[in-house]
Amino acid sequence: MxxxxxxxxxxxxxxxxxxxxxxxxxxxxxxxxxxxxxAYAVLDxxxxxxxxxxxAAGKLFNAPQELLSRAACAVEMIHAYSLVHDDMPCxxxxxxxxxxxxxxxxxxEATALLVGDALQAQAFxxxxxxxxxxxxxxxxxxxxxQASGSVGMCGxxxxxxxxxxxxxxxxxxxQMHRLKTGALLRASVILGAMSGKRLETxxxxxxxxxxAAVGLAFQVVDDVLDATADSATLxxxxxxxxxxxxxTYVSLLGLEASQQLAQQLCxxxxxxLAIFGESAQHLHDLADLIVQRKA
Amino acid sequence: MxxxxxxxxxxxxxxxxxxxxxxxxxxxxxxxxxxxxxAYAVLDxxxxxxxxxxxAAGKLFNAPQELLSRAACAVEMIHAYSLVHDDMPCxxxxxxxxxxxxxxxxxxEATALLVGDALQAQAFxxxxxxxxxxxxxxxxxxxxxQASGSVGMCGxxxxxxxxxxxxxxxxxxxQMHRLKTGALLRASVILGAMSGKRLETxxxxxxxxxxAAVGLAFQVVDDVLDATADSATLxxxxxxxxxxxxxTYVSLLGLEASQQLAQQLCxxxxxxLAIFGESAQHLHDLADLIVQRKA
Numbered sequence: 148m149x150x151x152x153x154x155x156x157x158x159x160x161x162x163x164x165x166x167x168x169x170x171x172x173x174x175x176x177x178x179x180x181x182x183x184x185x186a187y188a189v190l191d192x193x194x195x196x197x198x199x200x201x202x203a204a205g206k207l208f209n210a211p212q213e214l215l216s217r218a219a220c221a222v223e224m225i226h227a228y229s230l231v232h233d234d235m236p237c238x239x240x241x242x243x244x245x246x247x248x249x250x251x252x253x254x255x256e257a258t259a260l261l262v263g264d265a266l267q268a269q270a271f272x273x274x275x276x277x278x279x280x281x282x283x284x285x286x287x288x289x290x291x292x293q294a295s296g297s298v299g300m301c302g303x304x305x306x307x308x309x310x311x312x313x314x315x316x317x318x319x320x321x322q323m324h325r326l327k328t329g330a331l332l333r334a335s336v337i338l339g340a341m342s343g344k345r346l347e348t349x350x351x352x353x354x355x356x357x358x359a360a361v362g363l364a365f366q367v368v369d370d371v372l373d374a375t376a377d378s379a380t381l382x383x384x385x386x387x388x389x390x391x392x393x394x395t396y397v398s399l400l401g402l403e404a405s406q407q408l409a410q411q412l413c414x415x416x417x418x419x420l421a422i423f424g425e426s427a428q429h430l431h432d433l434a435d436l437i438v439q440r441k442a
Numbered sequence: 443m444x445x446x447x448x449x450x451x452x453x454x455x456x457x458x459x460x461x462x463x464x465x466x467x468x469x470x471x472x473x474x475x476x477x478x479x480x481a482y483a484v485l486d487x488x489x490x491x492x493x494x495x496x497x498a499a500g501k502l503f504n505a506p507q508e509l510l511s512r513a514a515c516a517v518e519m520i521h522a523y524s525l526v527h528d529d530m531p532c533x534x535x536x537x538x539x540x541x542x543x544x545x546x547x548x549x550x551e552a553t554a555l556l557v558g559d560a561l562q563a564q565a566f567x568x569x570x571x572x573x574x575x576x577x578x579x580x581x582x583x584x585x586x587x588q589a590s591g592s593v594g595m596c597g598x599x600x601x602x603x604x605x606x607x608x609x610x611x612x613x614x615x616x617q618m619h620r621l622k623t624g625a626l627l628r629a630s631v632i633l634g635a636m637s638g639k640r641l642e643t644x645x646x647x648x649x650x651x652x653x654a655a656v657g658l659a660f661q662v663v664d665d666v667l668d669a670t671a672d673s674a675t676l677x678x679x680x681x682x683x684x685x686x687x688x689x690t691y692v693s694l695l696g697l698e699a700s701q702q703l704a705q706q707l708c709x710x711x712x713x714x715l716a717i718f719g720e721s722a723q724h725l726h727d728l729a730d731l732i733v734q735r736k737a
Contacts, residue, residue: 172592177617181592181600232559237530237551256532257603260555261596264527264562268591271566275584285579289570296563297467297476301556305476308552322472 148439152432156199163198164190166216167223170273184254184262185269189227192245196365196437197222200335201342203429204354208343214280218287218338221270225295226331228266231259233304241387267295280342287341294334303327307393315394321363328369329362336361336430349422356419357430364412365437370395371405376442413438443734447727451494458493459485461511462518465568479549479557480564484522487540491660491732492517495630496637498724499649503638509575513582513633516565520590521626523561526554528599536682562590575637582636589629598622602688610689616658623664624657631656631725644717651714652725659707660732665690666700671737708733 167189174182198219205215234241234249235256242252251259274288293299303326310323336358340346346354373387374397387393396405416434420427462484469477493514500510529536529544530551537547546554569583588594598621605618631653635641641649668683669692683690691700711729715722 176593178592178597178600178604180604181597185592228559232555235532235555237555258600260527260530260532261600261603264523264558264590265592265596267559267562268587268594268596271583272587272591275580275587278580281580282576285570285573285576288566288583292563292567292570295559296567297473297480297560298471299563301560301563302473302476305473305553305556308556309473309475 148432148436152429155429156436159199159202160195162216163195163219163223166220170217170220170224171269180254181258181261181265184250184258185266187253188231188250188262188266189224192247193223193227194440195219195223196433197226197331197335199433200332200361200430201339203427203433204336204339205342206429207340207423207426210339210342210344211280213277214283214342215339217273217277218342219335221274221291222331222335222338224266224270224273225291225300228263228270229300229304229331231266232263235259238304238308239387270295283341283345287338290334290337290341294330299326299330299334300328303330310394312392313394315399317399320394320396320399324363324366325359328366329359332362332365333358353419353422357416357434360412360416360419361434361437364409364416364434367396367405367409367412368438368440370397371402371409372440372442373397374402409438443727443731447724450724451731454494454497455490457511458490458514458518461515465512465515465519466564475549476553476556476560479545479553480561482548483526483545483557483561484519487542488518488522489735490514490518491728492521492626492630494728495627495656495725496634498722498728499631499634500637501724502635502718502721505634505637505639506575508572509578509637510634512568512572513637514630516569516586517626517630517633519561519565519568520586520595523558523565524595524599524626526561527558530554533599533603534682565590578636578640582633585629585632585636589625594621594625594629595623598625605689607687608689610694612694615689615691615694619658619661620654623661624654627657627660628653648714648717652711652729655707655711655714656729656732659704659711659729662691662700662704662707663733663735665692666697666704667735667737668692669697704733 171186171189172182174186176182201219201222202215230244231250233239234244235251241249243249250262270291271288274284274291295301303323306323307327333355336354337351340350340354373395396408400408413434417431420430466481466484467477469481471477496514496517497510525539526545528534529539530546536544538544545557565586566583569579569586590596598618601618602622628650631649632646635645635649665683668690691703695703708729712726715725
């Protein structure tokens, strides 16, 4: 990982933290407890992979900073809400997230439900509320809604739930992940690029190929880490997939083949970016980061 | 209730039912069970008060039909998602809704959670997905997000949860309802009017006064019905507020004073519409309907 990339990453992560604070409702405003819980769910945690993808893709076409920031925060709020709801007892029933008690443990289940619901609304508010770049925003909101909903992230969750205890084929596992995590990762990339200009068909195709490879690699690495790392490193309960009898790449292909697959997908991601030249440097770096991460 | 109004109401309810079907994801599409459960939560039920308000307010400025229809369906999807989540065990734990088993009873809790999440995304998708009237849509999306989120409907829910077992003042009770149900009823009225044109300050003020009165009347009547009607008539569990020890207008003011308050609010609603003349006829009729309803 180059020093330039590391510095860029830190600066984006810092900027996103400040923007998230700014775009969340004030914790002084009523209802305070809900607003505190929303901030707890969103702030001071996570690698901010999706915002990094938004900003990296924004580099392709010199997208304006405010629009990128709004898109990045909107995507991150959607991601954060999905984690809050996923951790609830009726879903994954998890007590630990990013090294801290999950929202329903720290507060209560009803609050966790409302935190997720309110964060989703907040995401669409953040993306819609300034009048700047109005003509670009409508298709961006549409993309985010599609990626979050029943044919995107929520749909992937539903397939995931239905597949516990079943032996999925590799194709079925892939389809599940394409929706569950892939849809929002793709949205991050496309939203970043759309913040710069209206995209050409070949540009969308290249970004789709990149997103598909990175999204899948992300999941394969997640499965590898779940099988090999400990809870302290992960900041969440390790070994949970096996314990829950969930199908994973490791259970399907074995550990070594999964690691090889992640490497192959990483190469696919690099190749997909060829048409963009040097403006895609940070997207290249992020592909490497996602495959080489340890947590 | 005039024959003209009754016919109009039936035609809007029919039109909304068809549009909701059209704007929901196909039940043939994957994941089918989630899509079935979304349709179960939204279709074939309810009085469609919010869509009626959208279309009635649309009459003020001759709003285009498709935009009204999208706004009406978006608001109704938000309303439907909130009912699905409210009924869950960690919230109101209710088994009956619109005379049918609630979503988590008919399906399961995890599905109910995802149905609500996906319906919220679908609401924003419906409002954003056509390019027609693009300039009007961005502020409409903003309004819907605000009315649904932590300073609107979700915020009202949070205050409601926090107030179980407490003795609220009338002002506190009013603030809770202004957010919990009032915000989305107001959004329905304003969205309908905004579908026609960019609103002047005095027009917004008049519609706010109308919405505030109708919204509060709606809640007072709800409390009266919960105390006086039976479950079969209501299509949901009656007497639940008292059983849950929730503060209501009836517990605070008594039955008779609550009924008088509803009448007074209805008059306030009529007065607020004065500046619109005859174009507000259906908004007048809806105020009467909301106060005189029996379920």
